[in-house]
Amino acid sequence: xxxxxxxxxxxxxxxxxxxxxxxxxxxxxxxxxxxxxxxxxxxxxxxxxxxxxxxxxxxxxxxxxxxxxxxxxxxxxxxxxxxxxxxxxxxxxxxxxxxxxxxxxxxxxxxxxxxxxxxxxxxxxxxxxxxxxxxxxxxxxxxxxxxxxxxxxxxxxxxxxxxxxxxxxxxxxxxxxxxxxxxxxxxxxxxxxxxxxxxxxxxxxxxxxxxxxxxxxxxxxxxxxxxxxxxxxxxxxxxxxxxxxxxxxxxxxxxxxxxxxxxxxxxxxxxxxxxxxxxxxxxxxxxxxxxxxxxxxxxxxxxxxxxxxxxxxxxxxxxxxxxxxxxxxxxxxxxxxxxxxxxxxxxxxxxxxxxxxxxxxxxxxxxxxxxxxxxxxxxxxxxxxxxxxxxxxxxxxxxxxxxxxxxxxxxxxxxxxxxxxxxxxxxxxxxxxxxxxxxxxxxxxxxxxxxxxxxxxxxxxxxxxxxxxxxxxxxxxxxxxxxxxxxxxxxxxxxxxxxxxxxxxxxxxxxxxxxxxxxxxxxxxxxxxxxxxxxxxxxxxxxxxxxxxxxxxxxxxxxxxxxxxxxxxxxxxxxxxxxxxxxxxxxxxxxxxxxxxxxxxxxxxxxxxxxxxxxxxxxxxxxxxxxxxxxxxxxxxxxxxxxxxxxxxxxxxxxxxxxxxxxxxxxxxxxxxxxxxxxxxxxxxxxxxxxxxxxxxxxxxxx
Amino acid sequence: xxxxxxxxxxxxxxxxxxxxxxxxxxxxxxxxxxxxxxxxxxxxxxxxxxxxxxxxxxxxxxxxxxxxxxxxxxxxxxxxxxxxxxxxxxxxxxxxxxxxxxxxxxxxxxxxxxxxxxxxxxx
Numbered sequence: 001x002x003x004x005x006x007x008x009x010x011x012x013x014x015x016x017x018x019x020x021x022x023x024x025x026x027x028x029x030x031x032x033x034x035x036x037x038x039x040x041x042x043x044x045x046x047x048x049x050x051x052x053x054x055x056x057x058x059x060x061x062x063x064x065x066x067x068x069x070x071x072x073x074x075x076x077x078x079x080x081x082x083x084x085x086x087x088x089x090x091x092x093x094x095x096x097x098x099x100x101x102x103x104x105x106x107x108x109x110x111x112x113x114x115x116x117x118x119x120x121x122x123x124x125x126x127x128x129x130x131x132x133x134x135x136x137x138x139x140x141x142x143x144x145x146x147x148x149x150x151x152x153x154x155x156x157x158x159x160x161x162x163x164x165x166x167x168x169x170x171x172x173x174x175x176x177x178x179x180x181x182x183x184x185x186x187x188x189x190x191x192x193x194x195x196x197x198x199x200x201x202x203x204x205x206x207x208x209x210x211x212x213x214x215x216x217x218x219x220x221x222x223x224x225x226x227x228x229x230x231x232x233x234x235x236x237x238x239x240x241x242x243x244x245x246x247x248x249x250x251x252x253x254x255x256x257x258x259x260x261x262x263x264x265x266x267x268x269x270x271x272x273x274x275x276x277x278x279x280x281x282x283x284x285x286x287x288x289x290x291x292x293x294x295x296x297x298x299x300x301x302x303x304x305x306x307x308x309x310x311x312x313x314x315x316x317x318x319x320x321x322x323x324x325x326x327x328x329x330x331x332x333x334x335x336x337x338x339x340x341x342x343x344x345x346x347x348x349x350x351x352x353x354x355x356x357x358x359x360x361x362x363x364x365x366x367x368x369x370x371x372x373x374x375x376x377x378x379x380x381x382x383x384x385x386x387x388x389x390x391x392x393x394x395x396x397x398x399x400x401x402x403x404x405x406x407x408x409x410x411x412x413x414x415x416x417x418x419x420x421x422x423x424x425x426x427x428x429x430x431x432x433x434x435x436x437x438x439x440x441x442x443x444x445x446x447x448x449x450x451x452x453x454x455x456x457x458x459x460x461x462x463x464x465x466x467x468x469x470x471x472x473x474x475x476x477x478x479x480x481x482x483x484x485x486x487x488x489x490x491x492x493x494x495x496x497x498x499x500x501x502x503x504x505x506x507x508x509x510x511x512x513x514x515x516x517x518x519x520x521x522x523x524x525x526x527x528x529x530x531x532x533x534x535x536x537x538x539x540x541x542x543x544x545x546x547x548x549x550x551x552x553x554x555x556x557x558x559x560x561x562x563x564x565x566x567x568x569x570x571x572x573x574x575x576x577x578x579x580x581x582x583x584x585x586x587x588x589x590x591x592x593x594x595x596x597x598x599x600x601x602x603x604x605x606x607x608x609x610x611x612x613x614x615x616x617x618x619x620x621x622x623x624x625x626x627x628x629x630x631x632x633x634x635x636x637x638x639x640x641x642x643x644x645x646x647x648x649x650x651x652x653x654x655x656x657x658x659x660x661x662x663x664x665x666x667x668x669x670x671x672x673x674x675x676x677x678x679x680x681x682x683x684x685x686x687x688x689x690x691x692x693x694x695x696x697x698x699x700x701x702x703x
Numbered sequence: 704x705x706x707x708x709x710x711x712x713x714x715x716x717x718x719x720x721x722x723x724x725x726x727x728x729x730x731x732x733x734x735x736x737x738x739x740x741x742x743x744x745x746x747x748x749x750x751x752x753x754x755x756x757x758x759x760x761x762x763x764x765x766x767x768x769x770x771x772x773x774x775x776x777x778x779x780x781x782x783x784x785x786x787x788x789x790x791x792x793x794x795x796x797x798x799x800x801x802x803x804x805x806x807x808x809x810x811x812x813x814x815x816x817x818x819x820x821x822x823x824x825x826x
Contacts, residue, residue, distance in 0.1 A: 259745075391768045
């Protein structure tokens with residue numbers, strides 16, 4: 001009983017590392033969950049933002065490591081996911097050793113295309129077991145798949161399975177325990193004699209150079225010819241060129257011929273192993289799609305679902321967020337009761353606890369958004385949404401899949417940016433990340449509310465609208481238009497992409513697995529806490545220090561803030577922000593707002609020394625205070641409606657959110673993009689406010 | 704000849720070659736060739752759009768682009784720009800005796816799929 005490794009040598013002791021490979025939507029993740037249960041960990045592959053999922057199966061006293069490879073259609077990689085899969089299978093990733101055995105998960109209801117990838121993997125010389133998943137779906141589609149016949153045709157072991165119900169799991173466990181009988185790689189493509197000869201020529205060199213048996217050498221020759229770069233040795237590269245030339249001599253492309261030959265063979269395999277019912281009932285998917293992708297009803301369903309997602313992030317999250325807020329306050333009080341007043345207490349309560357609270361406060365929104373994304377993705381709807389929105393997003397050079405991350409960013413950019421993982425194209429994803437924070441998130445709302453309530457007169461417009469409501473709407477529209485404009489610009493300049501492509505499968509609808517969705521939500525929350533949480537905590541402690549030191553003996557917290565480092569920076573900032581209509585007090589507020597936008601309101605309250613015992617009253621007082629604040633030098637009011645509008649525009653466009661910066665750093669693997677984003681958004685906000693304030697002054701509006 | 708057995712033995716009878724992008728919902732056709740070179744073309748082939756493969760244009764997105772096609776028993780959406788490069792014969796090919804053309808699951812004897820609600824009949 002030998003198991004062949006890529007080099008043709010038998011491994012030392014049975015199967016220890018197994019990888020799950022398969023097309024997206026083949027039910028691979030559900031099978032992974034069924035095999036490993038909670039014994040799994042999600043991390044990141046170093047250097048790329050592709051989730052690495054590793055689990056374990058315990059078999060008696062042995063533990064087998066199971067790796068869930070990212071979904072792929074082909075090893076001729078076109079996305080980061082596919083690149084990772086290919087590199088691991090080729091043993092080219094230093095962080096992940098190649099598996100001893102590959103479980104290739106295929107959708108039994110869609111065999112031809114699903115089998116293409118497993119055959120490529122077998123060509124590398126890796127032992128492959130076909131997991132014939134979704135047998136139930138195939139049956140419903142009127143397909144009878146004969147696993148034994150399939151195994152005979154493919155020359156590979158085949159295990160039928162229905163992953164959501166755990167069918168096939170016991171068989172797989174048994175198979176792993178016993179190990180598998182080596183199935184020598186065979187080249188199976190239907191080729192003409194000339195093509196055969198060309199491949200055999202290459203295979204002889206491959207076999208000689210790499211010391212492989214003939215069948216493995218032939219398979220690897222195929223892999224070489226289909227462009228799955230094996231980093232060939234010089235002699236092999238030479239033979240490869242020679243073989244390619246033989247194809248070219250008769251005006252054929254080697255890859256074309258091999259892809260076609262493989263499909264020709266797969267068509268034959270399918271005809272021998274799959275029986276089709278005479279009468280095939282229209283599938284449920286087809287009937288649902290007639291409504292859900294319909295020109296009118298489809299859009300209505302989509303808008304309804306998006307409204308639900310948006311509503312959920314906005315309102316369902318409030319309860320848990322209030323609870324987290326309450327817990328943080330409670331913790332603060334507890335510390336205040338037990339630790340004597342002083343720097344340590346202040347550091348703990350205002351720095352550490354406030355920072356932890358600032359991290360935890362995002363959990364409800366992240367969990368809710370990913371719950372929906374998990375459900376929509378698992379059920380197959382997400383692909384329909386992308387199908388419908390693609391034309392809209394393409395207008396600015398983006399992809400249908402960018403829509404949901406951008407929409408979620410209206411609630412909060414953090415989950416929105418995390419949700420860009422569903423976008424395969426790296427540049428499209430990056431552009432979406434860069435513009436997502438321009439969508440007006442819920443943290444801007446307190447600032448909008450304060451400014452509008454204090455300075456925008458409640459006048460009626462056209463009978464049914466009021467000026468404050470229209471102003472609020474204008475903020476959202478401005479943010480959205482800015483996002484679209486910047487996306488358009490980035491796609492044309494900085495992140496100019498090659499021909500935009502959009503080849504996406506519309507998978508059959510299926511009932512989402514609650515277990516899978518639950519594990520997905522959990523892993524997302526966990527990753528946010530681990531990666532972004534630490535940065536947010538660190539920054540919030542720094543900000544605390546900036547507003548606390550140097551100490552001021554005055555009992556008035558306003559005085560303390562005014563003389564702190566932050567206060568001094570605010571004053572130093574004044575000449576810079578003067579052209580926007582902002583004075584040094586607003587400057588301090590802006591520094592406070594780098595922690596999170598809503599902090600602007602409480603910072604301003606401290607600067608104006610407004611007591612904060614009663615929140616409603618405090619806000620009222622703050623409104624009065626800023627309305628009546630007079631600049632002692634000029635004798636003019638500090639705040640005018642024009643200043644308020646200028647400030648509103650600044651808040652729409654500026655990236656004042658350390659959590660976003662932390663998440664972008666984590667999602668793009670470095671500081672380059674978050675810093676660029678901070679720079680461009682600050683420049684945009686500054687320019688926007690400058691234009692608004694200066695034009696307004698010139699026209700004499702709202703001064 | 705170096706061609707595959709399938710395409711070597713396949714006789715294409717349909718005369719009117721047209722672009723995939725010019726098909727209308729409900730139209731059936733057979734893939735002729737995929738123009739151009741590079742990764743997009745390669746991926747189209749690897750997704751099963753090889754010469755001789757029957758396809759059906761299922762529907763267009765609400766804004767008429769992208770389009771949804773059924774190929775080898777699954778649904779794929781393709782933008783018009785990519786569909787331009789795919790040439791098809793709107794008529795069925797005559798398969799060689801040993802390589803029957805697979806019938807897509809949904810284009811079988813069942814006829815047009817029953818709509819969920821009569822109101823929403825597709826175009």
